[in-house]
Every structure is written in C-alpha cells, then in structure tokens.
Amino acid sequence: MRPSILSRPPSTLRAVDVLSPRSLEAALLLKAERPDAVPIQGGTDVMVELNFDRGRPPTLLNLNEVEELRGWSRENGTVWLGAGLTYTEAMEPPLSELLPALAEASRTVGGPQIRNRGTIGGNLGTASPAGDAIPPLLVGDAQVKLVSLRGERVVPLHEFIVGPKRNAMSDDELIAGVHVKPVSGRETFMKIGPRNAMVISVVSLALRVDGDVHAAFGSAGPVPTLVRASTDDVHTLPERVADAASPIDDVRGTAEYRRHALRVLTKRALERCLA
C-alpha cells in the first residue's frame, strides 16, 4: 500500500486553498484573481487526482454552492443546461424527452453514486475523448457559454474541445452551461463496454435524425467528432463514420475493433431512428 500523506495532521500538509463562492459573480471574481484555481463540481475527476496525489492544485474553486449553475430550462426553442446539471437530473423527464440521447448516455455513466455527483459542465471541462455526454451534445448542436469578468462568449462544442483533455477556455473563464437543440425527430445513444455499468467507453455513438442526420462518436479519436449526412445518403453513413475516426490501440480495445464497432453501432442506430 502506498503511504498516505493524509496520515499526517492537517496543519503539516502543504496548503491547498478551497474557495467556495456562493454566486456566479463571486466565482468569476475569484477565478480572475486566482487563474490557477481548479474548478471542482461533482469531484468525480478532480478528487481522483487528489486522492492518488497525482496533482496538488494550489487552489480548488468549489462550485457546489453556485445556484446559477444548477438545473435546466427552455429558452427560445433551445434547452439550457446549467454546467452543474448532474447525470441523474439529465435522466429525468421531461428533460429526458427533450434530449433522449443525453439521457441514455447519462444512464451509462458510472453507477448511481457517480451520476448523482458528476455534471455536464465537468464532462465538458475535462474534455476526455471518452466523455459520454459529449456525442449527444454534439448531435444537438450544443453551444458552450463561457463566462468571465470580461464578459461572456459562446463557443460551438466542436470548437470548444481542441484536443484530448484540452478545451478552448481561458484561465479566467468558467463554463456557465450549454444551449442544445431539443430533438424534433428521433435520436439515440449507444456505447460499447465490457458491462452495463461503471464502464469507460470502448466506443460510443450518438445519432440524431432530424431533417438531416447527425452522428457523433467518442473514444475513437483525440476528440469526440461529428459527422453529418443527408437522409438520401444514410446508406454510406456507417462507412463515413468509421472513416472519420482515428482510433488507437489501448487497454480498452484495438483501433481495428473500434472502427468495426462504429460501423455496427451506426447501422443499428440508423435502424432504431429510421424505424
């Protein structure tokens, strides 16, 4: 067993500041003053780094008390998801009826304990190629709203994620939430993994048929990626999705298997959404 740094009394450990603002304005003020502060919401990513002593951020910005980041609403034909929306909340009607693929994806994240804490904003901030909320948000044309003391800006999700675990945020910015188009046709989400729970995707796929066809995949390239098609050429979509992927061999699967699985998932998702 690795020796725990926590066996020492609190006063002898190198300080980590925890800031717990109670409003978005206060959070932005703190983030501007302390650009190195790491935002923490559900803790499902940040706490693992701390528990294993892989990183010791000088400052943690606890966003749990910021009311403005919670919940969701309908706004001018789009759905607003606050950055603090949990996966459990995304699974509940009526939101699950407006964004069914996001609800399906949320249900595959971790177990109930993780879904009660993990948030959409955290999934975006972490920007993992395997982030399960990201493909459903991509097919819903998600627009990420970033806020800072300087003001706010809106970044399309496909431009927000710039590399594996890298996003387009500046040091003084926080994610306020995302605007997503609710589905008017049909959509679904599928994921390959060794069991139904507690699984990091081997590959994942979201598909929306809504006039045009939008497919987005995860875990098959450096960033989750969107592929568009018209309803006339859906027969070529499975091959086009597989071609758009640039998967690697890793502990969860081979590149060859991932490409194959994407073809199969796209076919199945099309059957489900066009039936």
Added chain:
Amino acid sequence: MNIELRVNGEPRELEVWEGESLLFALRERLGLPGSKNACEQGECGSCSVMLDGKLVCSCLVLAAQAQGHDVVTVEGLAEDGNLHRVQEAFAETGAVQCGFCTPGFVVATADLLARNADPSEDELREALSGNLCRCTGYAKIFDAVRLAASR
C-alpha cells in the same frame, strides 16, 4: 481549515486538510469507520454515504464541500438501537462474505428502497451497479434486498 456539517443528525465541527476527501474526514477525524476506503476513485461504492439525501461516494466529495451539508453514514441508519430493515435483512440472509463491501451495499439498498419500495429485478441490479463485491457474493446480497423490500 475548519468545517461544520451535520453527520447522522449531529452537528459536528472539525479541522480538515483542504485537499482531503469526506471519506477520510469521516473515518480518520470523526471516528466513523463504517464507510470503507478501497478504490478511492468511485469504482467500488464501499464508501457510499447519503449527502443531502443523495447517494454518493464519499471518496469523491471534498471534505470542504460538505461544509454546511447533511451527511448520513451507515452508522446513522439504525434508529433507537434497532437495526435498519436493510441491515436486518443482510444479517438474516447471510449476505456477507468478507464484509468489506457490506456497509456500501447497505447504504445503497436503503437509498433504493426509500425511492422505490418494490424494485424490479432490473431496477435492483441497476441501483446496486455502483457497488462491487470482490467475493462475488451477489446472489445473497440480492436475496437480502428482496427480503428488505418485502417488509
């Protein structure tokens, strides 16, 4: 830093290191070792507690995030010296092998039955999918859940 929170109905005040988990604070600073420390990454569910009425892995909650909040651990399930019906059912069916995962399963089961008094087989499995038993004693664990639900 000092934090104040409510644990099993009692107001508590304690000094914590800013980077430590709620699990560590509960076990090592408050002397509540019922919540178990295993994976420390939210995979095993053995540290499950209720935070403001929601089932969470206490290893993934920063102790400082619990400031001003309400925590119920496995130690807080019994009332007036009587075991919670889930605890009774686990004891009666022998749903224990090494026992390490048991507190987490008990807390997760109590949460399930509070939300859904008569879970289907699929609902039961989904609700407990965040808890691992490395002895693979799931058959008796599920027997215990069914028994507790029937009462």
